[in-house]
Amino acid sequence: MALTYFTDFQAKTVEAVAERIIPANGDDAGATEAGVVYYIDRSVTGFSVNLQRIYRLGLRELERYCSDLFHAQFHELETDQQDEIVRDLLGPEVIETSASPASGQLPEPLDQDIVDDGHRRLADSSVRVDREILRRLFAVIREHTVEGYFCDPVYGGNRDTVGWKLVGFPGAQWGYTAEQMKPGFDASTIVIKTLSDLRRDLSKMTDNKQYYSNEVK
Amino acid sequence: MAQKKFDVIVVGAGASGAIVASELAQQGLKVVCLDKGPAYTDEDFKMKFDEIRYYARGAIIPNMTSDPMTWREGSKDSSKLLPWVDGPLGTVNPLHLPPSLGTGGGSIHWGGACWRFRETEFTMKSTIEERLGKDFLPEDNTLEDWPISYQDLEPYYDRVEWDLGISGRGNNIAGEEHLSKNPWEAPRARDYPMPPLRQGPADQRFAEACSRLGFHPFRTAAAIASEPFKDRSGCTYCGFCHGYACHVNAKTSTHVATLPDGLKSGNLEVRDYCRVYKVNMSNDGSRATGVSYYDPQGRSVDIEADRVVLACYALENARLMLASGINKNGQVGKHLMTHAFGFFMGLTPESSNPFMGPLVASTAIEDFSGELVHDYDPSVFWGAPIISWPGDYQPLEIAQAMPENAPRWGAGFRDWMKDNYTRIWAMYSQTANIPTHETYVDLDPNRKDQYGQPVLRMTHGWSEMDQRAVEFLLKQKRKIAAEMNLTTWWEETSNPDYHLSTHEVGTHRMGENPATSVVDIFGRSHEVNNLFVIGGGQFPSYHGYNPTQTIQALAYMTVDQMLDKPMMSRVLPSMESLLDLAGGRHGNG
Incomplete structure (x- = not known):
């Protein structure tokens, strides 16, 4: 490139x-x-x-x-x-700091x-x-x-x-459903989307309310 | 060259300015509203799912080049450009700068946390003196009780909720006591117009832990539509919320919640990219004649009006008054107050999916709010709610919020993000500094902006007493974290390096006495009687709540006054019983 x-x-x-x-x-x-x-x-x-x-x-x-x-x-x-x-x-x-905040566990030493x-x-x-x-x-x-x-x-x-x-972030999503927002939901099942994907979607949508009705039933 | 005369000039099209401009225009006044940022349309934010653009590069917020500001800890120190926003790339964390520019202002980027202040918040100073003694507060404190009460503001809080659109569950509605989950909520005439938002994935874990600890969790109110409201969509829970605009107009930003009605009236003109630099005065200094601004081409333009409203945030309001020489009693810029957040982040044992939903898809407890905290620890001057922050976290923001002892680079950094990102959850509280003679803003004698205008200088540090409040709430957060079985957690210090939280207030205090305050309860300047200076700058004391709903309630009060309407003060039957409750001890402390 x-x-x-x-x-x-x-x-x-x-x-x-x-x-x-x-x-x-x-x-x-x-x-x-x-x-x-x-x-x-x-x-x-x-x-x-x-x-x-x-x-x-x-x-x-x-x-x-x-x-x-x-x-x-x-x-x-x-x-x-x-x-x-x-x-x-x-x-x-x-970085070792003397004033490290309280924490449940420390990382591996160097x-x-x-x-x-x-x-x-x-x-x-x-x-x-x-x-x-x-x-x-x-x-x-x-x-x-x-x-x-x-x-x-x-x-x-x-x-x-x-x-x-790597980190399990689904990227640019129009929204998430109630099912997806339940505690412990396996978000790796969500197809990762990018801004390019959303722009493609956009050409098929006619008004704002469609994001809500299409994505969040 | 002076242009045609308007009835009202409103400077700033943000959380409060847009309300005043729109409401007055709908009542037939000819209004021009000036904003130094762009006028946004729906089209602007349809593709806002971009952490580089909005978070890393701060697309809609001011920066130190276009809008420089300096800070020093004390009056004897020398000032420098805000050091906490000076990262290696010269870009900044949007949370610690003044709010977004353009129509909607701070209400574009905000998280949408909405609170009515409790009754005692309006009498904070006298409540502290009564409960902890006259000598408790530091000698140089400049706290004052508010010149209005909760009863005065209740109808205006209601108006914000129903006119602009706030979702939530009222806890203290007469006749509906069975709904109550928060025993300390101030009484309200009716519920919110929409139910609370769906909870973020790990929010339930927080709520359950709080219940087991004997606290009183309840759903927080949000300036986000939980279902279609007026012509706006409900929230889609996309998780690009604070720091971003809404792609479906579910967020109650004034550029969609009120400005369109004003524009429809035909009486409102919005001029964007217009930077007001001076309020112009009559020869005897008693009246404002209009303002001077730089237009998009950088030319100076003068406009005239019968009345002028400054609504450009507590900081810029003070800067404009000082730069215009409106400060006969020396009170402008004094009594600066802001919030320390006591951020507390941790990892849940199961996935928390912190990228889903807005941060206000949350739960809070008020067990340690305001004066209630005195029953647990009388060395803490004032308390605050502890609030869950379950979502709205993209990877870059988390990479910048890792614990201090986490690896910053190398395999350790990669693995930390890989192992932990989907288990992030946070809580926070907001405690204000006590205003003193050493917390203020003024004009920096040594620095000008690109237009040659004087730059604002903040003088502000966190006192021991301020820090004690943060530390007390951190202790409670540790208890909650343990009860939630968080596997690890880390905390912001009680003496944070930032002194700007997008929650600055107090700089043009309201009061009845013209010698000790800048504006009256309607935001009208004591010195210049056709000048209104509105926003959080009016607050005489500050507490544990996000300021915006109160700022907007005050804006509606200003509107009524400007239209010669009577104030809507309301006493509700439940107010008596609540006063008994407020002093009592609850919870398991």
């Missing part, structure tokens, strides 16, 4: 970063399969045109950072090396070896990079990846509604 802003190299990098934010696992699609990079690419030539600069400067800096530190480019690295970089620039997967190894490597390096722009870049990619994974497919991401399938 063609790109509207990123170069091929930039797209490969963004795609690789996004895949670490939401990695694939067996049948569960990751950011790459969801087409997140195409969501981001279109965003920065449209609504988020103001973020072009962060992407351009940030990706240039990331290229330098990876060359100096790993003598390779981000998308060529092993996933654990990529994770190390993401951890360095976005922060750990789980693998401390991986964290230590990353810190050692980064501390040893003599690389001088603009960490501020890199941090901003990774913060932006994180948010954009989540958006691109769960957006309506019309935006270029969430291809074949893989993001919605």
Whole structure:
């Protein structure tokens, strides 16, 4: 698929970063399969045109950072090396807070070896990079990846509604019936719809009241 | 250049402005209603099922570029653009900005939670002093009792429910005591015009847990048609509700609930994309002559009218008055109050399907409302209902609402969303800050908007006493969560980082004394007698309820006054018995 802003190299990098934010696992699609990079690419030539600069400067800096530190480019690295970089620039997967709110259960702790190894490597390096722009870049990619994974497919991401399938969201529905709203209803039986599907429906409907009478008996 | 003279100019076509504009036009007055956003049609929102457009990118709300606003915690701090809306993408969570722009205003995007305030809410200050002592409230508090009572407002609450369309089940109707599930509801002349909405999937679990705990669950009222109402459809439970417009006009947004009647009269002109920047005054400053606004092309236009109504939200109302130099007694912008939500989210043991239905397809308890809370904990100044939020959650919103200790990226993030999204359920309450000399809005001396107009500056922090109320209700929520068998839960702090909740009030307080208030009970300015300033800004105290139904009831009062009609104050037979109940102790606390 063609790109509207990123170069091929930039797209490969963004795609690789996004895949670490939401990695694939067996049948569960990751950011790459969801087409997140195409969501981001279109965003920065449209609504988020103001973020072009962060992407351009940030990706240039990331290229330098990876060359100096790993003598390779981000998308060529092993996933654990990529994770190390993401951890360095976005922060750990789980932020430990002293004032964590009361909660019924805590997540699995991080693998401390991986964290230590990353810190050692980064501390040893003599690389001088603009960490501020890199941090901003990774913060932006994180948010954009989540958006691109769960957006309506019309935006270029969430291809074949893989993001919605993962979490069990039926997408754009005109409404739900009383039967469907009963406690414990298995919503995976509802056919996922997108804005394109609704637009197709729309051409067959003549007035507003039809949504109510057609969908919610 | 001045254009033709109108009878009335209404600034803002939102929750209250559209009511005033439409009602006056239907009575024959020539009205022009100006809004800085677009005039919407049914066609606009038929395809509104889009979380990127409406939630992530805030398609219908103001943003910090077009409508900048600054905040600081205290008078000695320096102000900055609202920090809680400054995400990595420069976009914002729509809940913590001023309400939507355009016709319908905040009533387009709202969740539709409707409440009548209980009787004691109108005498909050004296009730606290009576029950907890004269010295209980902080020394610098500026609370006042309301200059009107529940009886004054009852007929207007009724009008909101029956004219605009509110669904729900009345609990305190004379002769129908058998229906009552909420022993603390204020008396009402009649029921709602429509039954309550169908319950969200996990709402029943909340209701049952509350019953087992000895609380008194009841169905919340909603500004959403539960069945066809007038020419509007009933709710389809699509689940794209708060932050979105309705695709079938089931939601009681004023752009469909009242504006069309005004337009039909031929006496109402709505001008969209018109940004009013000044109220113009007569030479002696005693009367408003009209307003100046920037038209869609950015040209300044002056229009004249006999009367001017500002109805553009508590914040912009205050900003406009200050920018127009209408503030002789120094009261404009003072007494700012807003809500902390005490959001409490958790996972149900079976699927909750949180994408179905509106958030107000819900149940609430009033066991800890208002002064009732004093019987459980006399260190809490005022209580609030605890309300279930069973639906209306799309994936992006949940990805942003995960617990702090959940993974933010990687396999853990993916699996958290995969395992938990369909089991999300939430509850919330709303407690207001006590107004003090340190909670106010004024003009920021250091910042102008793109039109060169001064930007509003909020000064607001959450005091210890404010936080204690949130914390008390969080404790009750934990009990309910355990009784509901939630497998895990997480909470918003009692000292949230936001200071804007789309529920700001108090900034142009109403009162009888022109020295200590800005407007009278009809919203008429004490200083400029043909200027009306209406909305939540009129509230002299604030409580545990969503403000909009009261804002709209007050708007109908304004309409009656402007039409020289008498007030409709009503005393119902059941009011006496309810007063006895209100002081008593109930529940299992």
